Amino acid sequence: MAYTDLRQYVAKLASAGELLEIDAEVDPEWEVGSIAYKVLSENGPAILFNDVKDYPYPVLANMVSTMDRCALAMEVAPEVLVDAYIEKTSASDRPDLPVVERDQAPCKAVTIPKEKLSFDDLIPPIVSNPGDGGAYLNFGLIMTKDPETGLQNMGIYRLQLRDGLQTGFWCSPTSHAGMIRGKYEALGQDMEVAICVGADPVLYLASQVPGMDLGQSELEMAAGMRGQPFDLVKADTVDLLIPANCEFVFEGRVLAGRREEEGPYGEYPGYYGPVGQQPVLQIEHATRKSEPMFLYTYLGLPPTDTHAMGQLSGEAGFLHKLRTDVAPTVRSVYCPPDMHTVVVSLKKTYEEQAKHVIFSMWTSRIIKTVIVVDDDVDPRNLDLVSWAVANRCHAPRDMITSDGFCTIGPSPEKYGDGIAAKIGIDATEPMSGFPALVRPTSDMLEKVNERWGELTSPKASRLRAGKGR
Numbered sequence: 246m247a248y249t250d251l252r253q254y255v256a257k258l259a260s261a262g263e264l265l266e267i268d269a270e271v272d273p274e275w276e277v278g279s280i281a282y283k284v285l286s287e288n289g290p291a292i293l294f295n296d297v298k299d300y301p302y303p304v305l306a307n308m309v310s311t312m313d314r315c316a317l318a319m320e321v322a323p324e325v326l327v328d329a330y331i332e333k334t335s336a337s338d339r340p341d342l343p344v345v346e347r348d349q350a351p352c353k354a355v356t357i358p359k360e361k362l363s364f365d366d367l368i369p370p371i372v373s374n375p376g377d378g379g380a381y382l383n384f385g386l387i388m389t390k391d392p393e394t395g396l397q398n399m400g401i402y403r404l405q406l407r408d409g410l411q412t413g414f415w416c417s418p419t420s421h422a423g424m425i426r427g428k429y430e431a432l433g434q435d436m437e438v439a440i441c442v443g444a445d446p447v448l449y450l451a452s453q454v455p456g457m458d459l460g461q462s463e464l465e466m467a468a469g470m471r472g473q474p475f476d477l478v479k480a481d482t483v484d485l486l487i488p489a490n491c492e493f494v495f496e497g498r499v500l501a502g503r504r505e506e507e508g509p510y511g512e513y514p515g516y517y518g519p520v521g522q523q524p525v526l527q528i529e530h531a532t533r534k535s536e537p538m539f540l541y542t543y544l545g546l547p548p549t550d551t552h553a554m555g556q557l558s559g560e561a562g563f564l565h566k567l568r569t570d571v572a573p574t575v576r577s578v579y580c581p582p583d584m585h586t587v588v589v590s591l592k593k594t595y596e597e598q599a600k601h602v603i604f605s606m607w608t609s610r611i612i613k614t615v616i617v618v619d620d621d622v623d624p625r626n627l628d629l630v631s632w633a634v635a636n637r638c639h640a641p642r643d644m645i646t647s648d649g650f651c652t653i654g655p656s657p658e659k660y661g662d663g664i665a666a667k668i669g670i671d672a673t674e675p676m677s678g679f680p681a682l683v684r685p686t687s688d689m690l691e692k693v694n695e696r697w698g699e700l701t702s703p704k705a706s707r708l709r710a711g712k713g714r
């Protein structure tokens with residue numbers, strides 16, 4: 246059964262042992278981010294902050310920051326997560342998106358009267374990292390509409406909170422929202438926006454599916470991934486559809502031609518992004534559930550929600566691409582959570598195949614480093630991967646670099662206007678011949694496996710203990 250809303254997902258997190266509830270009061274200015282960072286760096290659970298200082302509602306953090314939690318979000322077993330993601334994001338028959346009446350929409354249970362509208366009562370002023378240029382609303386599903394086609398887009402863009410019910414609105418010019426905003430700017434018109442905070446986590450995963458065309462609907466994608474229709478409702482003051490079961494809705498306009506200083510902001514490479522002149526969003530209307538829960542994501546060094554969602558979409562997308570473009574004998578793909586590296590395990594069927602894998606992965610704008618290993622190496626086992634690089638890679642022959650690629654992401658290592666270099670490491674054995682590997686034969690290991698129960702029985706352990714070992 247698909248999740249109806251964020252609270253149902255939180256209940257699932259709790260029953261799966263994936264939730265830490267913190268009842269003590271915590272400070273949004275430094276403590277929420279620090280706690281989220283600590284728990285993430287220990288690969289810990291999602292966190293429900295029940296008492297954020299001076300804020301009336303609970304705040305959920307780190308909701309999909311591991312592949313296991315992404316699997317919970319998609320309601321599949323972790324072992325089949327990547328395959329399920331490939332299948333569901335490429336499925337063509339997606340369930341409907343029924344539009345429900347306004348009074349049936351839980352997200353509109355409470356409308357905040359205009360004269361009482363204030364960020365203070367609605368948004369916890371969380372500063373993720375000490376060098377950030379202030380508090381941000383950073384995990385809202387942001388709806389916009391292409392003024393030429395009328396088609397709606399959904400993505401996540403950070404919003405720097407300011408006085409006067411205004412926020413910064415930074416979106417990369419290569420994102421759909423960036424392209425759409427450019428169209429409004431050219432028309433000299435404000436851009437209508439609806440920000441939906443807290444919903445079925447599948448909507449968040451769908452918002453990050455890469456490679457979609459401008460105009461392709463992330464909402465439809467989400468319905469497909471969820472395998473069930475979900476309800477939408479018309480926003481009150483802007484011409485956009487929003488998930489009926491989200492926790493908070495903010496409606497407003499990005500002001501044509503206006504620019505203000507935005508940033509700095511701790512970005513996913515683990516460095517602060519620069520201050521820039523960015524567009525300004527004016528919030529004019531807000532509604533909420535009767536008992537809403539806010540949603541926050543820590544951003545900085547991996548792992549975070551951003552890295553886990555990138556890891557999932559990367560592994561799925563790259564596995565699919567390599568199996569179709571290069572070879573069906575690509576065994577598996579691992580994306581470490583830095584967002585720019587991919588390790589591919591391949592059963593080579595001709596000598597140069599690893600190079601073809603490298604070039605295929607270089608065509609992705611996000612990938613900088615490609616490591617190819619043989620199919621006897623689990624790409625997730627970075628110790629074995631580095632063993633393969635040490636023993637199977639002859640650098641002058643097997644390492645290739647190339648400069649001058651357009652790339653995405655705010656890594657400080659890039660130079661010029663988003664230009665970066667790429668590296669490929671072929672750590673596969675040459676097919677022309679290599680010494681035999683040192684290890685027991687598979688026959689020997691199979692026999693050991695057959696005896697495993699006997700070898701590890703309590704009696705055998707006692708005998709071992711008796712020998713003083």
Ligand SMILES: Cc1cc2nc3c(=O)[nH]c(=O)nc-3n(C[C@H](O)[C@H](O)[C@H](O)COP(=O)(O)O)c2cc1C
Binds near residue numbers: 415
């Ligand atoms: C937590 C989080 C914050 C993000 N913040 C931004 C942002 O501020 N600006 C941006 O351009 N992309 C941001 N992204 C990435 C976009 O949401 C992502 O590229 C999305 O697919 C863009 O969708 P679109 O191409 O339909 O606009 C963020 C992603 C996550 C997970």
Ligand SMILES: [Mn+2]
Binds near residue numbers: 422
């Ligand atoms: Mn889009």
